[in-house]
Amino acid sequence: MDDTTYTKGLYTATIGVRAIDGGQFQGLVSLARDDGEATDATIYEVEATSQNEDEALEEARALAHRILGEIEL
Structure with a gap:
């Protein structure tokens, strides 16, 4: 499966x-800031577990949107 990424400004959530x-299964979000220097990523875990990969991926997608939505540019 290809990585799905979302971007807001300098931030990329995978x-x-x-x-x-x-x-x-558990959804994960890797949030990286690309400011032209070394890129550090922070890993966020979806709190709930899911019965299958598709559900976990949907939970990760929702978490990524929440995280990026809270970032002020």
Whole structure:
């Protein structure tokens, strides 16, 4: 699966999913700031777990939109 990214100004959020114990999945968001120097990324985890990868990806997408929506340029 290709990485899905969302951008706002200098910030890029990349969403993903990881498998966790018990056959559950958790959505992840990697938020990076590209200011021309070294790029550091912060990883955010969706609090809830999901039964399948698609649900976890939707949760990660929603989290990415919330995070980017809170950033003031």
